Amino acid sequence: MSTPEAELPKARVVLCWHMHQPSYFNPGTGDYQLPWVYLHAIKDYVDMAAHLEAVPEARAVVNFSPTLIEQIEDYSAQVAGFLAGERRLQDPLLRALAEPVLPDDECERRHLVQQCLRVNHRRLVEPFPAFHRLVELSRWVERHGQHVDYLSDQFMVDLLVWYHLAWLGETVRRRDPRVRRLLRQEAAYTIHDRRELLEVIGELMGGVLERYRRLADSGRVELSVTPYAHPILPLLQDVQSAREAWPEIQLPLLERYFGGEERARWHVERGIETFEKAFGRRPEGCWPAEGGVSRATLELLAESGFRWAASGGAVLDNSLRAADQWAEDDPRWHRAYTLAGADGAAGNGGANAHHPPLHCFFRDDGLSDAIGFEYSDWHGDDAVANLVNRLEEIADRCADPGQAVISIIMDGENAWEHYPANGYFFLSGLYRQLADHPRLEMTTFAAAAAGVEPRPLERLVAGSWVYGTFSTWIGEADKNRAWDMLGEAKQAFDRAVPGLKPEVQWRAEAQLAICESSDWFWWFGDYNPAGVVREFDHLYRVQLTALYEILGVEPPEHLSHAFTHRGKGSPEKGGVMRHGRADG
Structure with a gap:
């Protein structure tokens, strides 16, 4: 006799949304070079x-990178200060929207025109006929090489207003009466209209972190963290770890990143500190940048008091x-694991009083990539039905659904502009x-870690959620050159720091962290779009230059x-998202 469905244990489902932006602040100019922090925040x-x-019954994990938290807080302070007449806006695009006199x-x-053309045309332009007309005329001017003074001040104002209206969240467009009025107006926006829109932006920026804090306080969301500036921890700790999943890789000239273990620990500790300040709690879990893990990384996270960490399905495979634990028909990604022999994990007693076992969860790449790349062109109801059906099939294949943890882990910001109505x-x-x-059962990783029995994992092959390797960040000529430039700057840092005053040393450590971010390396490589590569090449050299100047x-001449x-x-x-598998 079959067991009634209501009596079967539920399979746990964790939706983990990763929110992250690198530091776009240019220390040389005092401005933000790119506007993606505030645009993603308001949308x-x-x-x-x-x-x-x-x-209210929904549960999820929302992961924040600390550099994103700091930039959100700074934008909020900027807008509040500007509206009070006390501070200059430090983002050129936002400044153009807000200041009465256009450049x-x-x-x-x-x-400014080119920036306002950087938008998903199908989803964020075509639904708004008034915006569509402005964009088409702007593109005509661009194609025909006309001077932008062909476009009147009123045209520029309307273009800027519409660009920001299009970038607002769908829930904001539906609920805020000020936004609904501006959408109906369509054209001839005034200084008052622009200021009102800036007030909306300021309220959204000023309230967004508090909204997540309240969700966490009510137990509906688990907030987790990434090490401070989103570095690939395994590569900081040991550049050679890239060979574990890709033995034939061509590595940079530097054989190791000197002091990398210390730098990895700095990012973890500073990340926890920034998170606690913003959310009033210590994080229980860590999504290491890009799911980058190695044995040394998991040991560091366990020592730092984390209860769980997560990575990609290909890393588990x-x-x-490598450990001869492979079984083709095993629903392997849908379990918790502990790494044998790692500090605080199975193999070291699993009951270390200082370091409880670190539970490791692994991304279901197929489900996560379906949300990122497939469902945006489906009808919403069909996409939901398909995903739920796939989750049910996974639960059916599990011998013990009560021990199953199905992990969907993905970018929580870049997918939605490809969906109708921002998803x-x-x-x-x-x-x-x-x-x-x-x-x-919708749940969180912390709750799952408390309720399931983890499997022992005998070995861990270092890698990331992208293909199970570090190939997105190292091993290609431009990526390797960037690592050598970073290593050279780190050596200058090590020589200079002993002679610095404490407050200058603190600034230098933070600036070095920005230079260690994974984002620069993500965008280097000729398979990426030319314009974005050019921007990140420039900003990376700006950040390295700022470090030398603080020191x-x-x-060095090559930074010019x-x-x-x-x-x-x-x-x-x-290129803002990748598939989890090379054949994805």
């Missing part, structure tokens, strides 16, 4: 909070094969269906020159 971060607020310099105006119909439908499901050391091949590719979704 994706507020929408993702609103969807969770709307379904009259042709280069500045052309840059590589590790099980509104998909996300709201998904939360409702999963919250009421008789066989699936009081003359920057671009070093990348500038990019020739046109990757899917613009």
Whole structure:
């Protein structure tokens, strides 16, 4: 006799959304070079909070990188200060929206027009006929090489207002009466209209972190953290770890990143400190940058008091094969693991009084990539039905559904502009269906770690969620050159730090951390779009130069020159997201 469905243990489902942006602040100019922090905040971060607020039974993990937290706080302070007449806005795009007098310099105006064309045309332009007309005329001017003074001040104002209206979250457009009025107006926006829109932006920026804090306080969301500036910890700790999953890799000239273990620990400790200040609690879990893990990384996270960490499914596959633990029909990604022999994990007693076992969870790449790359072109109801059906099939294959943890881990910000209405119909439908499901339980990684028995993992092959390797960040000529430039700067740091005053040393450590971010290396490589490669080449050299200047050391000549091949590719979704598998 079959067991009634209501009596079967539920399979746990964890939706983990990773929110992350690198530091776009240019220390040389005092401005933010790119606007993606505040644009994603007013669109994706507020929408993702609103969807969770709307379904009280829903549960999820939301991961924040500390450099993103700091930039959100800074933008909030900027807007509040500007509206009070006390502070200059430090983002050129936001400043152009807010200040009554538009820039009259042709280069500045052309840059503003080009920025307003950096938008998903299908999802964020075509739904708004008034915006569509402005964009088409702007593109005509660009194609025909016309001077931007062909575009009147009123045209520029309307273009700037519409760009920001398009970047607002769908929940904001539906609920805020000020925004609804501006959408109906369509054109001829005034200084008052622009100020009102800036007030909306300021309220969203000022309230978004507090919304997540309240969700966490109510037990509906688990907040987790990434090490401070989003570095690939295993590569800081040991560059040679890249060979574990890719033995034939061509590594940079530097054989190791001197002092890397100390730097990894600094990022972890500073990340926890920044997180605690923002959310009033210590994080229980860590999504290491890009799911980058190694034995040394997991040991560091366990020593730092984390209860769980997560990575990609290909890392688990590589590790099980290396340990001869592989079984083709085993639902291997849908369990918790502990690494044998690691501090505080199975093999070291598993009951270390100082370091409890660190539970490791691994991403289901197929499900996660379906949300990132497939469902955006589906009807929302069909996409939800397909995903829920796939989750049910996984639960059916598990010998013990009560021990199953199905992990969907993905970018929580870049996917939604490819969906109709910023993913509104998909996300709201998904939360409702999963919250009421008789066989699936929405939960968090911390709750899952407390309720399941982890499997021992005999070996861990170092890698990331992208292909199970570190190939996205090292091993290609431009990426390797960037690592050698970083290693050279680190040596200058080590020589200079003993002679620095404490407050200058603190600034230098923070600036070095920005230079150690994974994001620069992500974008280097000729398979990426030329324009983005050019921007990140420039900003990386700006950040390295700032480090030398803080140290009081003359920057090397090569920082005056671009070093990348500038990019020739046109990757899917613009390259901001990747598939978890090389054949994805």
